[in-house]
Amino acid sequence: MILRPITAILARELVRTLRQRGRLLSALVRPLLWLMVIGGGVETMMPAGGSSYRSFMAPGLLAMTLLFGAMLAALSLVHDRESGVLRMLLIAPIHHAWIVLARIASATAVALMQGILLLLMLAAAGYARASWDFALLAFALIMTAWAAACLGMLVAVIVRGLENYAMIMNVVIFPVFFLSGALYPLHGLPSYLRLASSINPFSYGVDLLKHATPGTIAGASTAAGAATDFSLATDIAVLGGFIVGATLIACWRFCQDGTITGLLRPPHRARAAG
Amino acid sequence: MGAAGGATGAMIEATGLGKRYGSTVAVAGLDLAIEAGSCVALVGANGSGKSTTLQMLSTLLPPSAGTARIAGCDLVRDPVGVRAAIGMVFQETALDRTLTVGDNLRFAGALYDLPADQVARRSQELLALFELEGRRATPVAALSGGMRRAVDIARGMLHQPSVLLLDEPTTGLDLGNRRSVWRHLERARREQRTTLLLATHLLDEAADCDLVIFMQGGQVIGQGRPLELIAALGAWVLELAGSPLATAPFAHLGEHRRDGARLSIMLRDAAFSLASLDQAALARLDTVTLRRPMLEDVYQRQFGGTSPA
Numbered sequence: 001m002i003l004r005p006i007t008a009i010l011a012r013e014l015v016r017t018l019r020q021r022g023r024l025l026s027a028l029v030r031p032l033l034w035l036m037v038i039g040g041g042v043e044t045m046m047p048a049g050g051s052s053y054r055s056f057m058a059p060g061l062l063a064m065t066l067l068f069g070a071m072l073a074a075l076s077l078v079h080d081r082e083s084g085v086l087r088m089l090l091i092a093p094i095h096h097a098w099i100v101l102a103r104i105a106s107a108t109a110v111a112l113m114q115g116i117l118l119l120l121m122l123a124a125a126g127y128a129r130a131s132w133d134f135a136l137l138a139f140a141l142i143m144t145a146w147a148a149a150c151l152g153m154l155v156a157v158i159v160r161g162l163e164n165y166a167m168i169m170n171v172v173i174f175p176v177f178f179l180s181g182a183l184y185p186l187h188g189l190p191s192y193l194r195l196a197s198s199i200n201p202f203s204y205g206v207d208l209l210k211h212a213t214p215g216t217i218a219g220a221s222t223a224a225g226a227a228t229d230f231s232l233a234t235d236i237a238v239l240g241g242f243i244v245g246a247t248l249i250a251c252w253r254f255c256q257d258g259t260i261t262g263l264l265r266p267p268h269r270a271r272a273a274g
Numbered sequence: 275m276g277a278a279g280g281a282t283g284a285m286i287e288a289t290g291l292g293k294r295y296g297s298t299v300a301v302a303g304l305d306l307a308i309e310a311g312s313c314v315a316l317v318g319a320n321g322s323g324k325s326t327t328l329q330m331l332s333t334l335l336p337p338s339a340g341t342a343r344i345a346g347c348d349l350v351r352d353p354v355g356v357r358a359a360i361g362m363v364f365q366e367t368a369l370d371r372t373l374t375v376g377d378n379l380r381f382a383g384a385l386y387d388l389p390a391d392q393v394a395r396r397s398q399e400l401l402a403l404f405e406l407e408g409r410r411a412t413p414v415a416a417l418s419g420g421m422r423r424a425v426d427i428a429r430g431m432l433h434q435p436s437v438l439l440l441d442e443p444t445t446g447l448d449l450g451n452r453r454s455v456w457r458h459l460e461r462a463r464r465e466q467r468t469t470l471l472l473a474t475h476l477l478d479e480a481a482d483c484d485l486v487i488f489m490q491g492g493q494v495i496g497q498g499r500p501l502e503l504i505a506a507l508g509a510w511v512l513e514l515a516g517s518p519l520a521t522a523p524f525a526h527l528g529e530h531r532r533d534g535a536r537l538s539i540m541l542r543d544a545a546f547s548l549a550s551l552d553q554a555a556l557a558r559l560d561t562v563t564l565r566r567p568m569l570e571d572v573y574q575r576q577f578g579g580t581s582p583a
Contacts, residue, residue: 083371090334
């Protein structure tokens with residue numbers, strides 16, 4: 001009874017993603033731009049023969065793709081609310097919590113699709129190494145995408161309209177990304193930034209990806225991998241805890257009477273009900 | 275879908291159903307008992323509580339007061355059961371504009387756990403009804419407003435619900451499509467005993483229903499069978515228009531209502547003759563029309579002013 005509706009919600013998001021080729025293309029262009037432009041630029045400041053910053057960035061850029069892909073897919077719930085499509089879901093004979101769970105699953109799947117495409121491109125460009133633990137990498141990709149989808153869903157059930165989109169980018173997505181260790185190791189940061197990074201759940205996703213991609217900075221590797229900031233167990237525990245907590249909060253918030261009312265009648269579109 | 279009724283045999287039952295937003299009362303103390311297979315219209319101006327009532331009955335809005343059951347399922351205790359029994363056509367489209375017509379119907383069908391072959395058959399049937407068979411692969415964004423509306427109605431009817439809640443269902447449709455919709459709704463009522471509850475501004479649509487409920491300020495201010503309500507007005511309505519228009523020479527003929535330069539009189543005397551009128555006053559008029567009463571006259575009598583359309 002529940003499987004078909006859940007599959008339909010998931011399939012709809014995947015179909016939409018595949019049809020919006022511009023969205024898919026920009027999701028891949030963004031990390032490649034960072035890799036070539038920022039990575040290339042920073043490397044000019046590094047001593048010759050030292051670490052390859054672009055190799056260090058590889059797991060961070062995978063994380064970036066997962067974060068943006070999952071967040072934007074989850075935030076399409078806000079678009080569905082504004083366009084009225086959400087009402088089709090709300091009157092379906094399923095508990096409303098299933099809508100949240102299905103949307104988290106679909107956002108995770110969309111992000112994973114983008115992440116895998118980027119991984120293939122990184123491999124083709126010579127940034128993937130035989131030393132990578134691909135089983136752990138697959139697990140890290142799933143956990144990180146899942147956590148990002150949960151974060152996106154938390155935001156989506158709270159914000160009221162797409163006019164807040166720029167604010168979401170600036171207040172949520174960018175800080176989460178910049179404080180995740182995707183672009184630099186966290187252990188060298190000032191204490192206040194290290195504290196902020198340690199309460200950022202996405203830092204643990206980036207770190208998990210680093211565990212799976214050892215040897216990305218020559219001379220800076222630990223026994224577990226390159227420039228990791230937390231233990232593997234910590235990464236998995238924090239990400240798991242965040243996924244469970246965020247999912248419960250998002251479901252509760254979405255199923256709240258007031259939220260449903262808000263979802264049904266966005267304030268800027270609300271008009272006198274007949 | 276099954277057509278199980280409630281404890282009283284009614285498909286839709288409501289007792290004291292109300293919705294309040296802070297100090298604003300959107301719907302107050304609504305009582306309903308709608309039999310399976312009947313068609314009921316909620317009629318009223320914007321803000322009268324029609325849409326809010328439908329949203330509560332579709333479980334989209336939690337009621338602030340009262341209870342309601344649809345197909346035997348309690349609105350608050352068993353919302354999933356209620357949603358399984360109903361279909362809803364919203365005032366504004368609920369379709370995904372980025373998907374095709376076929377994709378939207380497949381998606382809607384899957385949400386109701388319908389097997390793919392059943393969705394394909396029903397989609398075919400409904401798209402043929404609205405003459406949209408050739409539009410299956412067209413993105414919804416590329417459809418005209420009327421076509422989009424028709425697909426929206428098809429979506430609401432796809433799973434053959436026991437109860438169909440329709441919020442201004444034919445707004446934006448041309449006359450041909452409006453007739454198609456009603457033909458199909460009538461067939462659904464006849465063959466499947468589908469219960470229809472619609473909110474409408476169109477009094478000619480409401481006139482074809484079994485029961486009309488007039489709402490104002492969130493309250494029911496009158497209800498009845500359209501034919502009985504119309505018959506209660508009398509045999510004829512005399513409409514006079516002119517400028518200036520004096521009311522006094524005609525006031526004795528029956529209950530009258532003035533709307534600008536137009537005077538409508540519900541004639542008490544079924545054997546009325548124009549010859550019995552003050553000929554001098556009659557000569558000063560621009561138009562004199564004698565017609566049968568309509569639901570619009572009932573509406574104007576209830577609310578004063580003009581019709582809700």
